[in-house]
Amino acid sequence: MGMEKKDGKITPPAQKQQKQPGVESKMIPEPAVIRDNYRGSSKLENKVALITGGDSGIGRSIAVHFAREKADVAIVYLEEDEDARKTRSMVEEEGAQCLVISGDIGDREFCERCVEKVIGEFGALNILVNNAGEQHVREGIKELDIEAAERTFQTNVIAMLYLTRKAADYLKEGDSIINTTSVVAYQGRKYLIDYGATKGAIVGFTRSLNEDLAPRGIRVNAVAPGPIWTPLIPTTFDDEHVAEFGKSTNIGRPGQPSEVAPAYVFLASKDASYISGQVIHVNGGEPVSS
Numbered sequence: 001m002g003m004e005k006k007d008g009k010i011t012p013p014a015q016k017q018q019k020q021p022g023v024e025s026k027m028i029p030e031p032a033v034i035r036d037n038y039r040g041s042s043k044l045e046n047k048v049a050l051i052t053g054g055d056s057g058i059g060r061s062i063a064v065h066f067a068r069e070k071a072d073v074a075i076v077y078l079e080e081d082e083d084a085r086k087t088r089s090m091v092e093e094e095g096a097q098c099l100v101i102s103g104d105i106g107d108r109e110f111c112e113r114c115v116e117k118v119i120g121e122f123g124a125l126n127i128l129v130n131n132a133g134e135q136h137v138r139e140g141i142k143e144l145d146i147e148a149a150e151r152t153f154q155t156n157v158i159a160m161l162y163l164t165r166k167a168a169d170y171l172k173e174g175d176s177i178i179n180t181t182s183v184v185a186y187q188g189r190k191y192l193i194d195y196g197a198t199k200g201a202i203v204g205f206t207r208s209l210n211e212d213l214a215p216r217g218i219r220v221n222a223v224a225p226g227p228i229w230t231p232l233i234p235t236t237f238d239d240e241h242v243a244e245f246g247k248s249t250n251i252g253r254p255g256q257p258s259e260v261a262p263a264y265v266f267l268a269s270k271d272a273s274y275i276s277g278q279v280i281h282v283n284g285g286e287p288v289s290s
Helices: 057-068 081-093 108-122 146-167 194-216 232-235 237-245 256-266
Strands: 003-008 009-011 048-052 072-077 098-102 125-130 176-180 219-225 281-282
Touching: 009 194, 048 057, 048 098, 048 108, 048 146, 057 081, 057 125, 057 256, 072 081, 072 108, 081 098, 098 108, 098 256, 108 146, 125 146, 125 256, 146 176, 176 194, 219 256, 232 237, 256 281
Parallel strands: 048 072, 048 125, 072 098, 125 176, 176 219, 219 281
Antiparallel strands: 003 009
């Protein structure tokens, strides 16, 4: 069973998973990780990347694309061991090394240990991808679960501070940081108020961190995905919402992780050597103001 076509627009069938961050192998269809005709050209050769949320979805796709571009990678994930093992296998099939680290990035000491493990394993850290995130649907501010909102900020924003602060001890000229924000930061969603706030904070974090690190030759950018088909979707929304997911974009369908990850390759590579403090929007043709 694959994507369904309704009104000429391709969408996933109705489905639901009960627990975030979700399991990629249970999705119908499974997200596309990398195009068969994507040819690496050693853009990231001799680089080491640390990717949070790297077990599935956009994070998995970033890891595999980086590996095809000759980077070694470390992926950090919460508890989806099966997805993490598959990602490691996919990275290793590309001829790269993959360090797998499980734990909660909401914990400062864990984040610091993650960076230290990367340095201990590879001897360097060149690319930090702050990608992990969570979201919870609540219809309006009066229905907002404050405890869940605090947790969302801890995962989506505070963890970035933990990781970046530690990584900055090892990053050097020519290295880069890439943060995952969202179209929601620019358009808003009344049912994702706290999530939207975190993604707006990430935009501000990216721009301010650029002011700090760009003079050292460390570039800081972000990617703002639109509706991308990842495990976060069936774990967040009900099956009816999933069946309509992505149809409202101008392209008329959800995007695949394989359509987002090349933006991270670009920002991490020398092709983007004069780009810092910017956001790339990969959202199916939705106009946004920067």
